[in-house]
Amino acid sequence: MASHSENHYFVPHGSIYPALISVGLLSMASGFVFNVTGSDTRLDGSFKNPALSYLATPGKYMMYFGLAVILTMMFKWLSAVVTESLTGQYKKWEDKSFRIGMIVFICSEVAFFAAFFGALFYMRVLSVPDLASYAPDITPYKDFLSAWPSQGPGGTVLGETYKPDPAFHPMSWSGLPLINTLLLLSSGATITWAHWGLIKNNRKQLIIGLFLTIALGITFLCCQAAEYHHAYTEMGLTLKSGAYGATFFMLTGFHGFHVTIGTLMLIVIWLRSIKGHFTPEHHFGFEGVAWYWHFVDVVWLGLYIFVYML
CATH class of the missing domain: 1.20.120.80 (Cytochrome c oxidase, subunit III, four-helix bundle)
Known part of the structure; x- marks a missing residue:
């Protein structure tokens, strides 16, 4: 007959690691959104939303902070799991x-x-x-190129002319x-x-x-x-x-x-x-x-x- 230790399911004590990883994920995702929104530019290098350009710098640091929190908590959490495994809990x-x-x-x-x-x-x-x-x-897509690999629409699309990149x-x-x-x-x-x-x-x-x-x-x-x-x-x-x-x-x-x-x-x-x-x-x-x-x-x-x- 199997012993009690072989039949029980190990349930660890409460941990703060999931909550801290959630904070890190929120910070990294929010920072990414702020960075993309604040640094979004046109082809000529000008900002599409100049009023939001101030978001780029704090967004970048939020991404770094969130990534650091996630990596630290992963290391601590996985270390705890390894310890539980080595001590025969599993x-x-x-x-x-x-x-x-x-x-x-x-x-x-x-x-x-x-x-x-x-x-x-x-x-x-x-x-x-x-x-x-x-x-x-009957369509605004005139002379649209259907070739694949497609590097863009080609021809005239919605009144704007696109020229393929020769390179x-x-x-x-x-x-x-x-x-x-x-x-x-x-x-x-x-x-x-x-x-x-x-x-x-x-x-x-x-x-x-x-x-x-x-x-x-x-x-x-x-x-x-x-x-x-x-x-x-x-x-x-x-x-x-x-x-x-x-x-x-x-x-x-x-x-x-x-x-x-x-x-x-x-x-x-x-x-x-x-x-x-x-x-x-x-x-x-x-x-x-x-x-x-x-x-x-x-x-x-x-x-x-x-x-x-x-």
Whole structure:
């Protein structure tokens, strides 16, 4: 018969961490809104709302303050969770709830990227061709260009003439994007190899596998930064490059953000592995990060196919 300690569900004491993180989120979000509102400019550099320009500076500091609060509270909160795990507070029911929670979280991330991919498909397949198919005598969209990649409306729209940027070029599937694909696919293999090492209680294999995965993730981010610099300075591809530029940076940028978060999570797990925190029987902290990293790999394959290749 199972003992009481194996059947109970651990409930921690009340904590102030959620309230403080809420304050940090509110401060960071409000600061972002103030900063965008106060620094919103036209193409010629002039302010669209000069009366609100005073919001930019305090908004920037609110963002920094909110981010600092969130990071500090995350460190403190997660440290408490690690302590609870190491002291044997988590049994099978806690492990099960953690797994369900991680699955729900990844499902929410799937929905997040599905919305972005949906926006790409809607603009590429429906909105851009439809605007170009309207008869000029019944629509203000005259000579609208339906070509994809679309860097803007082209022709005359609502009485204003748009001229395509001659320096604009869409991002190729070869070069850095192909290298990044190989990097992420390799990182999926290295973290799986590390997991095998943990299951076999081979600490050396676990630590080396995690280190290689972290190195591949950081290399991916460096390559993406170089890709963005090349796009802005030599290809005329920016956030203002019409529907293509907006969707390209929206999808790849948010994926890069997820790679950054995943790399930070891997570093934490790597340091914990060096300290011997995981065992072959109990290592959901490792598994949760591995699930997240594989999710990031799969999303990138979708990006590579639908954004770069097609």
